[in-house]
Each structure stands twice: as C-alpha cells, then as structure tokens.
Amino acid sequence: MQINETMNAAFNDQITMELQAAHNYLAMGAWFEAAGFSGMAAWMHAQSAEETVHAMKFYQFVLDRDGTVALGALSAPSAEFDSVVSVFENGLTQERAVSASINNLYGLAMEQKDFASLPLLDWFVTEQIEEEATFSQILDDLALADGAAQPMLFLDRELGARGAVAE
Numbered sequence: 001m002q003i004n005e006t007m008n009a010a011f012n013d014q015i016t017m018e019l020q021a022a023h024n025y026l027a028m029g030a031w032f033e034a035a036g037f038s039g040m041a042a043w044m045h046a047q048s049a050e051e052t053v054h055a056m057k058f059y060q061f062v063l064d065r066d067g068t069v070a071l072g073a074l075s076a077p078s079a080e081f082d083s084v085v086s087v088f089e090n091g092l093t094q095e096r097a098v099s100a101s102i103n104n105l106y107g108l109a110m111e112q113k114d115f116a117s118l119p120l121l122d123w124f125v126t127e128q129i130e131e132e133a134t135f136s137q138i139l140d141d142l143a144l145a146d147g148a149a150q151p152m153l154f155l156d157r158e159l160g161a162r163g164a165v166a167e
C-alpha cells in the first residue's frame with residue numbers, strides 16, 4: 001500500500017532524526033577517545049552504527065511503499081562535554097526525544113489509518129525501551145563508580161566489549 005504524503009513526510013523527519021543521533025554519537029565517541037576512554041569510544045561508535053541501521057529501516061520502508069526519501073540537514077554535534085557522566089546524560093536525553101518521536105509517529109499512523117506502518121513502529125517502540133534502559137543502566141553504574149579510577153577502568157573495558165562485538 002502506497003504511503004500517503006503525511007506519513008511520508010513524518011518518516012523522512014524520523015530518518016533525519018536517526019542520522020542526527022548517529023552523528024551525535026560519533027562526536028561523543030571522538031570525545032571519549034581523546035579523553036582516554038577507548039572502550040566507551042568503541043561503545044559510542046557501535047551506537048552510532050546502530051542509529052544508521054535505524055535510519056535505513058525507515059529509509060527502506062518509505063521506498064518499499066513507493067514513497068520519496070528526502071533527507072534533512074544535520075546540525076553539528078557538540079564536541080565538548082563536561083564529564084563522562086554528562087555524555088551519557090546527553091545520550092539518554094536524546095533517546096527520550098527519539099522515543100517521543102516514535103510515539104508521535106505511532107499516533108499519526110493510527111490517526112491516518114496507516115496500519116501498514118504499525119509493525120515497523122512496534123519494533124521501534126520495543127527498541128526504544130531497550131535504548132533508554134541501556135543508557136539508564138550505564139548512568140547507574142557511573143554513579144556507583146563515582147569517578148574512582150578502578151571502577152571507571154572496569155566500566156570502560158566492559159563497554160568496550162560491545163564495541164568489539166559490533167565491529
């Protein structure tokens with residue numbers, strides 16, 4: 001079923017939002033690398049790659065439904081952060097914004113009776129629960145570590161394991 005113009009435009013905005021998230025996580029990865037946290041940098045690189053996969057899911061969906069992909073402009077991400085904690089706080093804020101956007105897309109699909117979009121959006125609703133939970137868990141771990149060298153090193157190694165798997 002061909003996608004209507006309203007849904008097409010909303011999906012295009014979501015593609016851009018996911019690519020912006022990829023862009024932002026890449027910048028966070030660079031900050032971690034420069035700060036000496038190579039494991040956290042690898043984790044952010046994996047997270048950035050995952051956001052590109054998210055963008056491509058919407059991209060392919062629009063094309064499969066005879067829509068038009070129109071990419072929006074990306075803005076320059078922050079390159080400076082106050083602390084390791086502030087980077088992950090920034091990430092959690094971003095994930096909450098993405099969750100709200102997916103929620104709005106779901107509402108729009110219902111309003112437009114665009115039921116063909118619901119299986120894809122269901123996937124994203126579940127994914128966003130996981131995304132927010134992951135960032136919250138890391139922030140909890142960082143709060144426990146409280147900046148002490150040994151737990152921070154352990155966390156960096158642990159998060160780096162994800163990067164190694166994703167690469």
Ligand code: FEO
Binds near residue numbers: 018
């Ligand atoms: Fe694709 Fe992390 O939201």
